[in-house]
Amino acid sequence: MTDKPSVVIVIPARYGSTRLPGKPLADIAGKPMIQHVHERALQVAGVDQVLVATDDERVASAVVAFGGRAVMTDPEHPSGTDRLAEVMRQVPAEIYVNLQGDEPLVRPQDIQKLVEGMLHDDSVAVGTLCHVIDADEALNPNTVKVVLADNGDALYFSRSPIPYPREAVEASYLKHVGVYAYRKQVLQQYAGLPQPMMERAEKLEQLRLMAAGLKIRAFLVEPTGPGVDTPECLERVRAIMQGEVFTEAVPTLADIRLVITDVDGVLTDGGLFYDATGECMKRFHVRDGLGMKLLEENGVRVAVLSGRDSATLRTRVADLGIGLSQFGVKDKAAACRELMALAGVQAEQTACIGDDSIDLPAFGVCGLSYAVADAPAYVKQAATAVLQTEGGKGAFRELADAILEAQGRQDVVSSAQGYSSVMSKMAQ
Structure with missing residues (x-):
């Protein structure tokens, strides 16, 4: 033995x-x-x-x-x-x-x-x-x-x-x-x-x-x-x-590495227009598009998440060069988790923007959540904070500017010299 x-x-x-x-x-x-x-x-x-x-x-x-x-x-x-x-x-x-x-x-x-x-x-x-x-x-x-x-x-x-x-x-x-x-x-x-x-x-x-x-x-x-x-x-x-209670630190905009945005009611004013062929047309704000590119060029990923799907929406996302997107989504919480995994970030590094009840599940899984100024009261109450701008009128850009300022990059939006460092890659 x-x-x-x-x-x-x-x-x-x-x-x-x-x-x-x-x-x-x-x-x-x-x-x-x-x-x-x-x-x-x-x-x-x-x-x-x-x-x-x-x-x-x-x-x-x-x-x-x-x-x-x-x-x-x-x-x-x-x-x-x-x-x-x-x-x-x-x-x-x-x-x-x-x-x-x-x-x-x-x-x-x-x-x-x-x-x-x-x-x-x-x-x-x-x-x-x-x-x-x-x-x-x-x-x-x-x-x-x-x-x-x-x-x-x-x-x-x-x-x-x-x-x-x-x-x-x-x-x-x-x-x-x-x-x-x-x-x-x-x-x-x-x-x-x-x-x-x-x-x-x-x-x-x-x-x-x-x-x-x-x-x-x-x-x-x-x-x-x-x-x-x-x-x-x-x-x-x-x-x-030591038998003490540990309080988790609340995420701040300085921590954010991914912003997930809804489309209808956030990037647009929620209005839907159809041409003679039945194609749905939406009105996007150019300042939001520039805000997306500014974030991407400064190390913060942007993801577009929509309950709808259309050729118009896909064309706009492609024009902006956004690589993270999901369309026709029914479960926004699950979609947010998948987008976080694709971006290689955690919940506390993620912020989302919404305008209605369908966005509440996303609010629940992201570290920070923002409601546009014209969202219903119950949506505002569920968000971490409420933006001053209405959907379709530059709400995303408001948050983008706040993130850049929190991360010490306000120069790219507030000075010609700062913007010139990234302008060759910008598109609206």
Whole structure:
């Protein structure tokens, strides 16, 4: 009878995070964040050793100070898996668990389930975790989704919502939790594996393993707590660990990266005119068109969303060069979510403009919502704010100017020099 394979938990902890420098040492309830992760890892039964892999002496010193072991690694590693392979050459084991150093709320029982799953079935080359999410979160490209075979083996990982709910069929989604367990043999061959097209496209290194034919088993757990990627994430985790209520910051126009606009009653005055052939004609305001182009040229996407569909409308959108649009829409909430996914933004980075009841579902899923000045009172009450301009008379341009001002680009509308920087690309 063979002995149980040795298991080591490795906690990567880079000091030089782009969005939150020095985050392994960020204080949470009187301890550096890395210590919280280390203490939770020590609670996992059946593990022979827990260590921190870092590229910075400050992190290593902090780990030694609270009684942990630190291993110095090359700061030039292109991925966490490459860093783990370097640790393997210094610390012998049969199974290596890669537990991220920015997950202070990790549950020891989840890691236990991963370890036990690897020990139970030696045919599994790589293990990881996943949990159920709703359709809204599935549209976020920053949330990695996974689909599984009946035995729990991963079929594919993607930033897109998988499976895709064609024809509005209800679908269920699983979020991939970035904790891995590798057998020694996988790490030994990882550096020599070619980088496939799907890894380059999705920017997901686990797809390299799948392309090489390695089995990745995903173990289902309960939804996990938030990790720490940004200063706001850090404040949220601090509040949770100290039993306090965290109040989400209200989005502002400075945060907006996508504006979704209705057509009838917003870009037009709502009037419908038909020519002798039966073609519907609408009156658009040229200042709205220029506002759209100004936003697009300054990093804010614009999407047109309409419950109607006509050749006139499609011609106007094409003239303006708007690449994001949906016509003949019945469910505006679902359409807004899809447009956010296509633009690669989240709800708090999205503003929408509407004028009537059909736009209320869109108001509910966007971070900010605006009603035109002549909208019904109940629509105004549901909006974040009410514009001073009526629909079809430059309401969109009013919001566009406000966004540009909030983002420090008012020069492109208020000065000849500023406008000249983008005028060659403008169209009304």
